[in-house]
Amino acid sequence: MNGLKKFVECYNIPMRNLVKPWVPTSICTTCRLTLINWNDMKKEVVITPTMWYEPKDHNEDCYFCACDITGCNKKNKGNILYSYVQSVTPAKKGKIARLDKVPPNKHECSLEEMSSIESEKDSDYEDSVSAKDPELFDQDSLDDLIRDLILSKDSAELLASRLKERHMLLPGTKITAYRRRDEEFLKYFSSENSLVYCNDIEGLINTYQVDVYKSDDWLLFTDSSKERLKAVLLNNGNKYAAIPIGHSTRRKESHEDLQFVLEKINYNIHNWFICGDYFKMINILVSLQSGNTKNPCFLCIWDSRAREQHWIKKKWPERFDWKVGSNNVVYKSLVDTKRILLPPLHIKLGLIKQFV
Structure with missing residues (x-):
C-alpha cells in the first residue's frame, strides 16, 4: 500500500511540503490500520487529520517544545496536556464515511497534481506505511x-x-x-588405517587464497577424547578459520597413534608450534611416562615425591637430558620441546602457576 495515495484517497487532502524539516515523515500503527481498513471501521476514528504549517516563531509556535512530557510514561500518558499553537490544527474524531460515498471537496486533487506531489518528496524520505518487496537470494x-x-x-x-x-x-x-561442494577438496585428503588426513596442506590453504600459507603463521592443535583423535591448524591472530587436517574415531591418545598422525601430516617438514588442550597430550608428544610419576613436568625436574620441598623450594633444575630411561622418559620425543606452547586457558585459570 502506498501511504501517500491512501491518505489522499481517504481524506481528500493532498500532502504538501514533505521536504520541510518540520513535517513528520511517519505514522503510527493505529493510523496505518485505519487507512488500510477505512471502509470497515465502525468506531470513531480520526476523520480530519492534524494539519501542520510552518512555524513562525520557534519559541512560541513550536508544537514539540510547547508540550511538557516530563515524568510521563506508558501508564500516565493519557494525562499529557498538548498545547495549542497556530502552526498545528488538531485532529478531529468521528464516524467515517465510505470512500464510495465521500463527496468531492475543494481539497481533492487530480492525478497530475498527485504526480507533482510525489515528485516533491525528499530522496531520503522513507514511507513507513509502504511495504518493501522481498529481497531474493542469489x-x-x-x-x-x-x-x-x-x-x-x-x-x-x-x-x-x-x-x-x-x-x-x-x-x-x-x-x-x-x-x-566437497569434490574440490577431496584430492587433498587421504585415508589410511582409520585415519583421515590432509596430504597437501599448503595446496589446501592456497585454494582459498594464493600464496597465503606460511608455516610460521600457523599452530598445530592436537586433542583427543574417548571417541576421536584430531589435529587442527590454527592461524596466528585468527585471520583465517581453523582447518582440520587429521581425524580418527578409532585411534587413541597414545605415543604410537600420535607418531602415526604426525608422520602423515608431514610435521617434520612444516615444523609448526604445537599447543595442546591439557598436559597429558603434551607429555605424550614429548614421550614422558603417563600416570602418577616422579618427574611429570616436561620443563623441569620437579619431584612429585618430595612433598616436604613443595612449599619451600621455588626453583627446580631445568630438564635438559631427554635420554630414554631417565627421569620418566620412555620414548624418543616426537617434537622439539621448544616448539610447544602452554595452554592459554590454563594460564588464565591459574592452573599452572608454577610455569608463569
Missing part, C-alpha cells in the same frame, strides 16, 4: 547464509529447496550444487 548470498548456519550438505539442500518452493531464489540459483 547464489552468493545463499552460500553465505548456509555457511553462517554451518549446515551439512543434506541440510543445505533442504533449506535451498524450501526457499525455492516459496519463490525466494533468483532465477539461475542452483540448489543441487551443495551435493558436490
Whole structure:
C-alpha cells in the first residue's frame, strides 16, 4: 500500500511540503490500520487529520517544545496536556464515511497534481506505511547464509529447496550444487588405517587464497577424547578459520597413534608450534611416562615425591637430558620441546602457576 495515495484517497487532502524539516515523515500503527481498513471501521476514528504549517516563531509556535512530557510514561500518558499553537490544527474524531460515498471537496486533487506531489518528496524520505518487496537470494548470498548456519550438505539442500518452493531464489540459483561442494577438496585428503588426513596442506590453504600459507603463521592443535583423535591448524591472530587436517574415531591418545598422525601430516617438514588442550597430550608428544610419576613436568625436574620441598623450594633444575630411561622418559620425543606452547586457558585459570 502506498501511504501517500491512501491518505489522499481517504481524506481528500493532498500532502504538501514533505521536504520541510518540520513535517513528520511517519505514522503510527493505529493510523496505518485505519487507512488500510477505512471502509470497515465502525468506531470513531480520526476523520480530519492534524494539519501542520510552518512555524513562525520557534519559541512560541513550536508544537514539540510547547508540550511538557516530563515524568510521563506508558501508564500516565493519557494525562499529557498538548498545547495549542497556530502552526498545528488538531485532529478531529468521528464516524467515517465510505470512500464510495465521500463527496468531492475543494481539497481533492487530480492525478497530475498527485504526480507533482510525489515528485516533491525528499530522496531520503522513507514511507513507513509502504511495504518493501522481498529481497531474493542469489547464489552468493545463499552460500553465505548456509555457511553462517554451518549446515551439512543434506541440510543445505533442504533449506535451498524450501526457499525455492516459496519463490525466494533468483532465477539461475542452483540448489543441487551443495551435493558436490566437497569434490574440490577431496584430492587433498587421504585415508589410511582409520585415519583421515590432509596430504597437501599448503595446496589446501592456497585454494582459498594464493600464496597465503606460511608455516610460521600457523599452530598445530592436537586433542583427543574417548571417541576421536584430531589435529587442527590454527592461524596466528585468527585471520583465517581453523582447518582440520587429521581425524580418527578409532585411534587413541597414545605415543604410537600420535607418531602415526604426525608422520602423515608431514610435521617434520612444516615444523609448526604445537599447543595442546591439557598436559597429558603434551607429555605424550614429548614421550614422558603417563600416570602418577616422579618427574611429570616436561620443563623441569620437579619431584612429585618430595612433598616436604613443595612449599619451600621455588626453583627446580631445568630438564635438559631427554635420554630414554631417565627421569620418566620412555620414548624418543616426537617434537622439539621448544616448539610447544602452554595452554592459554590454563594460564588464565591459574592452573599452572608454577610455569608463569
